[in-house]
Amino acid sequence: MAEGVALYLRVSTEEQDLAGQEHELRAYAERRGWSVACVYAEKTSASGRVARVEHEALLLEAQSSGRKWRRVLVWSIDRWSREPSFVKTVGSIEQLEAAGVRFHSFREPQLDSGEDGVPNLGRDILRGILPTIANFEAMRRSDRTRVAMQELRSGRRRTKSGRPIGRPRKVTPELARKVLELREGPERKTWAEIARIVHLPAGTCRKVPRALRGQTPSVEKGQGGFRTLSAAPEEVGTAPR
Numbered sequence: 001m002a003e004g005v006a007l008y009l010r011v012s013t014e015e016q017d018l019a020g021q022e023h024e025l026r027a028y029a030e031r032r033g034w035s036v037a038c039v040y041a042e043k044t045s046a047s048g049r050v051a052r053v054e055h056e057a058l059l060l061e062a063q064s065s066g067r068k069w070r071r072v073l074v075w076s077i078d079r080w081s082r083e084p085s086f087v088k089t090v091g092s093i094e095q096l097e098a099a100g101v102r103f104h105s106f107r108e109p110q111l112d113s114g115e116d117g118v119p120n121l122g123r124d125i126l127r128g129i130l131p132t133i134a135n136f137e138a139m140r141r142s143d144r145t146r147v148a149m150q151e152l153r154s155g156r157r158r159t160k161s162g163r164p165i166g167r168p169r170k171v172t173p174e175l176a177r178k179v180l181e182l183r184e185g186p187e188r189k190t191w192a193e194i195a196r197i198v199h200l201p202a203g204t205c206r207k208v209p210r211a212l213r214g215q216t217p218s219v220e221k222g223q224g225g226f227r228t229l230s231a232a233p234e235e236v237g238t239a240p241r
Helices: 019-032 053-062 086-098 121-154 173-184 191-198 202-212
Strands: 003-011 034-043 071-074 102-105 219-222 225-228
Touching: 003 019, 003 053, 019 034, 019 071, 034 053, 053 086, 086 102, 173 191, 173 202, 191 202
Parallel strands: 003 034, 003 071, 071 102
Antiparallel strands: 219 225
């Protein structure tokens, strides 16, 4: 009896056709002596921004003891996953293998699961360098974030929300003048007293005199007041590639 295989087909847009992939994969399965048990096909991006219903259904079925297939065959690795991390892509393949399913790529047989205890040298090499790849990807993300921050601060780029980077301005010019009057006037107030009067944190009040004199690099003066030069990670994004 021929061994069952599940085909996974994917294209990124509605205008693209799945028939070519299916024809090639069915012919390949026939040459290998595999019986096509089912076909999972979808037209959606694999970037992770849109749910891939058929992909998730395949992974769920892979965990079932009653499935009628022991192999998954895809056209190429980028049809299976478009994860920005190669480590995550290989991890999804290993998730199948842990459930007793063998993975096969028509275009990249070097990524195939080993057969009956015979190791796949290409896969073993890839697994051996995964920590290095993971470290490289982490450095690339860090570099993209650093470049993005430089572009945001220089004004060459806007945040996703359109708002300036950093926390919203709390100290208006009027409040700044009030803080200085209370602190440096004849009736010198403590920072705690000033904070209660102007309804601002005492730490923020302390920064106002230094910011006005240009002594606090972490505070920027603008027409709308003062703000700290820090940005939330979600406002940064990544630099253009």
